[in-house]
Amino acid sequence: MNDKELIDIEDQYLAPVYQKFPIILDKGEDCYIWDSSGKKYLDLMAGYGVSLLGHSNERIVKAISDQAKQLTSCHGSFYNEQRANASININKITPKHLNNIYLCNSGAEAVEAALKLCKKHSKDKIISMSGSYHGKTIGSLSLTWIPKYKKSFQPLLDDVDFIPFGDSDSLSKITSDTGAVFLEVIQGENGVKFASVEYFKQLQEQCKKHDVLLVVDEIQTGLGRTGKMWAHEHYGLIPDILCIGKGLAGGMPVGAMISRKDSTNFSLGEHTTTFGGNPLTSSAINASIEFLSANNVVENAAKSGQIFLNGLKKLKSEYDSIRDVRGLGLMLALESKFPIKNLLFDGLNNGLIMLYSGRTTLRFLPPLTLTETQVNSALQILDTLHNNSKKE
Ligand SMILES: Cc1ncc(COP(=O)(O)O)c(C=O)c1O
Known part of the structure; x- marks a missing residue:
């Protein structure tokens, strides 16, 4: 050809x-x-x-090719050593208080998982930011602000409100009637847009005051991209839920949602996906995190x-x-x-x-x-x- x-x-x-x-x-x-x-x-x-x-x-290629010869698929209903190691490795690099990992296959899926978990926790409104991008499935698109991606798909979820990113005055819209706030610490699709340390401090305080879940989407900013393992570390934020993806598995399709291991968790069968945590991707996660940490x-x-x-x-x-x-x-x-x-x-x-x-x-x-x-x-x-x- x-x-x-x-x-x-x-x-x-x-x-x-x-x-x-x-x-x-x-x-x-x-x-x-x-x-x-x-x-x-x-x-x-x-x-x-x-x-x-x-x-x-090289290290990731070797891990994937070795694992491809051993076992590529292992549904979540069975156990597997690569997946167990991937959970240890992810746990090592994510904030200590987050130790409940849901493995999936893309960033949007990680956001969907977070959205479902938030909806399970509270029926109150969800707040997202102007300028935000969280993916293109119906749930993640509902949290995405960028209008051109949304216009053909209305109505989307009606329990999402948007507030201006970086505007401290608008943080008063986070109240006891808010269930969760979704946030990209640095907005990538919107042109690499920043907010101030002071803004994030107030945002965190407002979430704490009203017992609102703070969901940080580090799909683009995470895993060292910004010069720290997580962009939220630059601003002293403490996420309740973290969404990651992109380079986590060295180029293999992947996503992960990491939350607290508390009463707000999925129960049996509530949220699953056929390929999540498969041995092939897990081997790539392990090689990637080991490479990231060692070099x-x-x-x-x-x-x-x-x-x-x-x-x-x-x-x-x-x-x-x-x-x-x-x-x-x-x-x-x-x-x-x-x-x-x-x-x-x-x-x-x-x-x-x-x-x-x-x-x-x-x-x-x-x-x-x-x-x-x-x-x-x-x-x-x-x-x-x-x-x-x-x-x-
Ligand atoms: C911040 C953020 N969230 C979510 C996504 C969606 O990830 P995916 O394209 O893997 O579904 C992206 C993708 O660019 C992203 O940058």
Whole structure:
């Protein structure tokens, strides 16, 4: 099959739900990826942050291939050593007070599980934030603010209210009539948006005062992405429920919801999924967490992220077209005054894969193994792209 045939076949048979780039990805190694023509790219997108520990990380590849030969599927109604180890490993890196793990297959599923648990705990209203993104299943979409994703699917759940993210005055809407608050500590899809330490302090106090569950969605921000294991650690937040996913299993589909082991728990059969915690994914979780812990990956995200952010700030001082640059660890954004579509495509031509957040923001979610040299080459390409677009 030649490249054109391959593209035509995907376009013909698959639901047209993704904004496609006309590039066929063929193989990956750490922070690099190659297309079918052999062209090499520095990957600052990492499959929306999934290739957290680099493409085809040797340790994870070995764990998956060894396990594939041993046993791939083991329903939750039986026990399995890989799953038991995955629960130990997840428990090691998550907050001490959270020790009830529900394993599933995607971020949206983790959010769905959290939503169901909150609905079981309280019939009161749920609060979510303006600008938020929590997934596209009916439940997670009901918690998502971004209107373009929702407009064809109304009515969604009617017990979700939205308050403006980062606005302390609106926190008074969290009352004894609120059951839970869903929160992304840093809003990724919305363009890497931040709120202040003071805001989060007040949010936590308000939840505590009214006995409201605080659900923190760290699907994008978690596992070292922001230079700490969890983004909520930067702000001293104490989640009642944590949702994680993306890079947890080194590229295998995964999600997990972690809650307190208390009276608010699912009972037998209330919430299950066929593939959750299967041995193959569990082996990848184990290899990923072991790699993350043994190789100073989180520290590297903080260090490389700071160098990257400093470089972006320098670019901003040189190019008028850049409105803002921001980020924490290796979760970064460059907001332009103009649509970034051309920058995105010129980036591809120059061997740089980036991600967009809306029409004017470039987002960077590279593997956390990104080195200083790779940061500098990305900055060099961004410099060239901005220089070229100035001349046009
Ligand atoms: C913060 C957040 N929550 C939930 C999701 C949904 O995860 P998934 O696409 O794996 O269902 C995402 C995905 O980008 C996300 O960034």
